[in-house]
Amino acid sequence: MRPTSKKQTVITIAIPLFLMGALAASYFIACAQSTQYAMKDDAVRGSAPSEEAQYRARTETSELAEADAEDEPVAGTRIQQNMPHAFAWSEDAAAEYETGDIDGDGIVGGRFGIQPAAPAEVGQSVGTPAPRSKKEAVRTRGVPGRQEVKNLFMDSMGNKSKPVPARRGRRNRLREDGFASGVDHRAQLANYPGALPSEDEELWIIQRVTTERRAKPRGDDHPGCGALLAKVPQQEKQVPVPLEHTAVNASISAYIATVDVTQKYANPFDRKIEAVYVFPLPQNAAVNEFIMTVGDRKIRGIIRDRDEAQQIYDQAKRAGKVASLLTQERPNVFTQKVANIEPCKKIDINIKYFHTLAYDDGWYEWVFPMVVGPRFNPPGNTDGIGAVSRAGRDASGQSTEVAYLAPNERSGHDISLQVAVDAGVSIERIKSVNHVIENNAGSGTERIVKLSSRDSIPNKDFVLRYQVAGDRIKSALLTHQGDDGAGYFSMMIYPPEEIGRLSRQPVEMIFVLDCSGSMRGKPIEQAKAAITRGLRSLQANDTFQVIRFSNSASQFGDRPVIASRENIRDAVRYVETLDGSGGTMMIEGIKAALDFPHDEERLRFVTFLTDGFIGNEAQILAAIHEKLDASRIFSFGVGSSPNRFLMNRMAKMGNGAVAYLSLNDSGAGVMDHFFKRISHPALTDLKIDWGGMQVSDVYPERVPDLFVGRPVIVTGRYSGIASGRIRVTGNVGDRISEVVINPHEDRGAHEGLAAVWARTKIADMVDRSMWQQTGDIATQIKQLALDYSLMSQFTAFVAVDSLSQTAGDFGTSVRVPVPTPDGVDYDTTVTGSSGS
Amino acid sequence: MIQRIATFVLICGTLALSTVLARADDHGCEQDNAPVRFIAYDIFIDAGKAELGAYQIDIHDNARASKVVGVEAGAHEAFADKPPYYDPKALNNEGRIVLAAYSTVEELPTGKTRVARLHMQVCGDVDADFELDLIVAADADGQPITATATATPAEGK
Numbered sequence: 001m002r003p004t005s006k007k008q009t010v011i012t013i014a015i016p017l018f019l020m021g022a023l024a025a026s027y028f029i030a031c032a033q034s035t036q037y038a039m040k041d042d043a044v045r046g047s048a049p050s051e052e053a054q055y056r057a058r059t060e061t062s063e064l065a066e067a068d069a070e071d072e073p074v075a076g077t078r079i080q081q082n083m084p085h086a087f088a089w090s091e092d093a094a095a096e097y098e099t100g101d102i103d104g105d106g107i108v109g110g111r112f113g114i115q116p117a118a119p120a121e122v123g124q125s126v127g128t129p130a131p132r133s134k135k136e137a138v139r140t141r142g143v144p145g146r147q148e149v150k151n152l153f154m155d156s157m158g159n160k161s162k163p164v165p166a167r168r169g170r171r172n173r174l175r176e177d178g179f180a181s182g183v184d185h186r187a188q189l190a191n192y193p194g195a196l197p198s199e200d201e202e203l204w205i206i207q208r209v210t211t212e213r214r215a216k217p218r219g220d221d222h223p224g225c226g227a228l229l230a231k232v233p234q235q236e237k238q239v240p241v242p243l244e245h246t247a248v249n250a251s252i253s254a255y256i257a258t259v260d261v262t263q264k265y266a267n268p269f270d271r272k273i274e275a276v277y278v279f280p281l282p283q284n285a286a287v288n289e290f291i292m293t294v295g296d297r298k299i300r301g302i303i304r305d306r307d308e309a310q311q312i313y314d315q316a317k318r319a320g321k322v323a324s325l326l327t328q329e330r331p332n333v334f335t336q337k338v339a340n341i342e343p344c345k346k347i348d349i350n351i352k353y354f355h356t357l358a359y360d361d362g363w364y365e366w367v368f369p370m371v372v373g374p375r376f377n378p379p380g381n382t383d384g385i386g387a388v389s390r391a392g393r394d395a396s397g398q399s400t401e402v403a404y405l406a407p408n409e410r411s412g413h414d415i416s417l418q419v420a421v422d423a424g425v426s427i428e429r430i431k432s433v434n435h436v437i438e439n440n441a442g443s444g445t446e447r448i449v450k451l452s453s454r455d456s457i458p459n460k461d462f463v464l465r466y467q468v469a470g471d472r473i474k475s476a477l478l479t480h481q482g483d484d485g486a487g488y489f490s491m492m493i494y495p496p497e498e499i500g501r502l503s504r505q506p507v508e509m510i511f512v513l514d515c516s517g518s519m520r521g522k523p524i525e526q527a528k529a530a531i532t533r534g535l536r537s538l539q540a541n542d543t544f545q546v547i548r549f550s551n552s553a554s555q556f557g558d559r560p561v562i563a564s565r566e567n568i569r570d571a572v573r574y575v576e577t578l579d580g581s582g583g584t585m586m587i588e589g590i591k592a593a594l595d596f597p598h599d600e601e602r603l604r605f606v607t608f609l610t611d612g613f614i615g616n617e618a619q620i621l622a623a624i625h626e627k628l629d630a631s632r633i634f635s636f637g638v639g640s641s642p643n644r645f646l647m648n649r650m651a652k653m654g655n656g657a658v659a660y661l662s663l664n665d666s667g668a669g670v671m672d673h674f675f676k677r678i679s680h681p682a683l684t685d686l687k688i689d690w691g692g693m694q695v696s697d698v699y700p701e702r703v704p705d706l707f708v709g710r711p712v713i714v715t716g717r718y719s720g721i722a723s724g725r726i727r728v729t730g731n732v733g734d735r736i737s738e739v740v741i742n743p744h745e746d747r748g749a750h751e752g753l754a755a756v757w758a759r760t761k762i763a764d765m766v767d768r769s770m771w772q773q774t775g776d777i778a779t780q781i782k783q784l785a786l787d788y789s790l791m792s793q794f795t796a797f798v799a800v801d802s803l804s805q806t807a808g809d810f811g812t813s814v815r816v817p818v819p820t821p822d823g824v825d826y827d828t829t830v831t832g833s834s835g836s
Numbered sequence: 837m838i839q840r841i842a843t844f845v846l847i848c849g850t851l852a853l854s855t856v857l858a859r860a861d862d863h864g865c866e867q868d869n870a871p872v873r874f875i876a877y878d879i880f881i882d883a884g885k886a887e888l889g890a891y892q893i894d895i896h897d898n899a900r901a902s903k904v905v906g907v908e909a910g911a912h913e914a915f916a917d918k919p920p921y922y923d924p925k926a927l928n929n930e931g932r933i934v935l936a937a938y939s940t941v942e943e944l945p946t947g948k949t950r951v952a953r954l955h956m957q958v959c960g961d962v963d964a965d966f967e968l969d970l971i972v973a974a975d976a977d978g979q980p981i982t983a984t985a986t987a988t989p990a991e992g993k
Contacts, residue, residue: 291918291919292906298908298916302904302906302922788924800874802874802905802906802957803990
């Protein structure tokens with residue numbers, strides 16, 4: 001062997017090193033291309049913003065109120081554009097004839113699928129540039145036998161989409177070109193939306209600066225885009241919004257409501273937009289249906305893992321498809337996004353949900369919330385719901401933001417509402433608490449109520465109350481046979497009559513008043529009137545305390561004082577001095593109310609009077625669970641649009657009850673009602689003997705105490721036939737009392753019960769997760785929500801119109817600004833307002 | 837010289853392989869840059885001379901390359917008012933798309949009619965591979981009828 005020279009040795013080492021460097025570089029370049037969109041949070045992490053981050057920034061900072069700027073081309077984004085796809089088949093001509101696919105344009109006993117388009121003949125693989133290893137196709141199987149069909153049909157008719165074991169009939173396979181033989185496929189493809197001549201060609205989309213651009217409302221010289229500008233008094237500024245109208249159609253049977261909400265979006269601007277709307281629904285709403293209507297085409301949305309749904313939506317949005325996404329921010333706060341609404345185009349979103357009604361002393365109450373109140377978020381909290389002005393995008397620093405119209409602004413968004421009530425028993429009285437109603441048609445057990453067109457501004461909760469015959473209702477059981485063959489039930493347990501004849505023991509009454517800025521004005525006056533009546537309703541052997549909180553908490557006395565005439569007089573004066581200002585540090589109120597020793601001689605009742613406009617509900621509920629001890633919490637939701645989720649959860653967690661004090665209610669009357677309830681002992685430690693029913697998964701797991709006039713609802717699953725008598729027993733002091741329920745009195749099927757049960761179970765799991773580590777709660781909730789097609793914090797509905805193809809880029813993101821709730825001061829509650 | 841050429845070829849081969857591997861990571865919609873396309877299929881049922889009052893169809897993607905992103909209503913008024921229901925449990929647990937609908941209108945379709953349209957997202961550089969089973973078809977009285985189901989790529993709106 002020839003000795004190797006020094007030069008040769010260097011070359012031998014250097015060349016491989018150089019090539020290895022090139023290898024590494026090429027690999028990193030390839031990887032960088034594949035991950036540039038995935039680096040969503042790189043800006044936060046400190047690295048250079050990725051395409052996705054830039055995209056999001058552009059989308060999220062685009063705002064109508066921002067300044068104009070000329071569109072300029074920026075760096076191009078290379079997108080691999082896939083071919084439109086022709087149809088490909090496996091084939092068997094004889095089978096085609098046998099299975100009836102004679103006309104040749106469909107698939108019988110075969111496969112359907114997509115393939116890159118290319119001229120092809122029957123029996124050949126098609127594709128460009130080369131046949132793919134696996135063809136997209138569908139195999140269709142034959143129909144089952146007659147009896148089986150009948151059974152399956154009945155399942156289908158009765159149970160919507162009940163899955164049945166797929167009957168594996170004779171498999172007929174066909175292969176067929178979806179296009180007619182001899183036709184120029186490329187010419188056909190030219191008519192396809194987004195068609196390209198070749199799969200391997202690249203489409204360069206030139207992105208334009210969107211950071212400072214804005215969509216402009218079409219003026220009077222551009223009629224025909226809908227009338228989103230309201231006819232308002234001259235002094236009010238007209239604000240164009242992409243949400244034109246909300247239509248609510250509800251039907252109530254027994255104590256279960258089925259509600260259809262249709263949001264009508266329309267683009268009044270001169271360019272394509274994405275509409276973003278944050279809106280409320282009842283805190284116990286089981287949202288399980290979502291339909292997007294594009295033109296006259298109705299597309300059912302699909303429930304998905306939340307992140308997955310978000311990703312599908314983003315990809316569809318980038319691809320120019322009309323798409324919509326519904327996410328849950330709180331059990332009673334949702335975000336609706338609709339992408340790629342072209343100028344003058346309209347898109348409807350229909351949401352369907354079920355929920356149970358509240359019942360109190362002969363009155364049922366049905367509520368439809370219309371606006372999310374402006375929430376206060378404690379310092380350091382970023383997962384809340386921020387309240388910002390229309391131009392104040394990202395000003396709150398919260399993950400969800402609601403944009404509010406200034407007091408002198410009005411949008412054209414209005415609302416219509418109709419409720420059909422079938423109470424099953426005679427309806428004696430019916431009233432709307434906050435709105436004018438009309439067409440109060442019907443009589444006897446049924447009524448139809450409509451919201452007056454004179455009261456169509458969505459700025460307060462619609463609250464319908466109706467009184468049914470007699471002083472009280474009977475405990476009742478509702479059942480439904482679900483899609484999976486399992487039975488679902490809901491049972492309303494009404495307290496036994498005799499506890500209304502017993503007197504209560506002395507109480508230690510703690511009034512806790514929210515004195516934050518959002519309570520200023522009529523809400524706090526209402527609350528003060530209620531507390532004053534409460535103080536005067538105390539008995540001589542009771543004790544009491546009054547606590548106020550806003551940024552911090554303070555109280556009337558060092559400790560609870562005897563309810564003497566003098567003490568009550570001083571306390572009333574103290575209450576009169578209170579006013580609303582500052583933040584809502586409710587945690588301070590919780591500590592002040594629960595962080596002192598319990599008086600063993602008395603029952604401790606803690607009454608919170610608040611609008612609940614906070615963004616850190618989980619922290620508050622966890623604190624209540626930790627500090628509750630022997631206290632019972634009664635929450636009073638004050639104002640026109642209180643946070644009903646928080647109010648209900650506080651009462652539930654505090655073994656108490658909830659009540660609402662709207663701006664049109666009498667504060668004294670609501671407090672009288674409360675004292676009437678606590679003037680009798682509760683039925684505690686409830687136990688249920690289910691008789692012949694085989695029940696499982698009953699929620700809530702711990703049945704709450706029963707108070708006079710206030711039933712509780714439990715829901716669960718059962719198997720077999722509901723039979724025998726159900727007996728509910730509990731303690732009233734040292735006595736045992738019993739309630740008997742007859743399952744045979746069920747009035748029929750209640751299709752919403754499966755969703756109501758699943759929703760209740762999810763709520764129970766969420767509550768427990770606040771103080772208990774019980775495995776992977778998130779996974780369990782997600783699985784349940786997906787199985788029952790339910791909205792949750794971990795699931796979302798997404799719908800994409802694959803056939804749509806809008807021009808241009810992804811458009812401008814436009815939020816739907818909403819009015820502040822009736823009675824709430826804009827200047828003290830909204831970030832970015834002149835007063836904040 | 838041969839040694840150098842061999843080294844060069846080896847490195848070039850490795851280079852090409854690494855690029856291919858990097859691109860192979862693109863499969864699946866979990867990565868935002870994965871090739872994604874949205875497509876739609878029209879689902880037809882041909883009931884012949886019988887009136888179609890109800891149906892149930894089972895669709896399965898063997899390739900697991902697609903996701904259903906919308907279920908659209910059919911063309912005939914009997915199935916146009918509301919999109920068919922899908923079974924969330926079957927979709928969530930088995931990846932099967934089970935569609936079902938029924939109609940109570942007076943005039944039910946006969947012959948071949950579009951009963952639904954599936955909107956799909958296809959992920960990655962692979963082909964979807966669907967199977968379609970007509971589980972049941974029945975008339976207005978709930979009686980089973982002989983029918984066939986077909987599917988074609990949807991065109992236009």
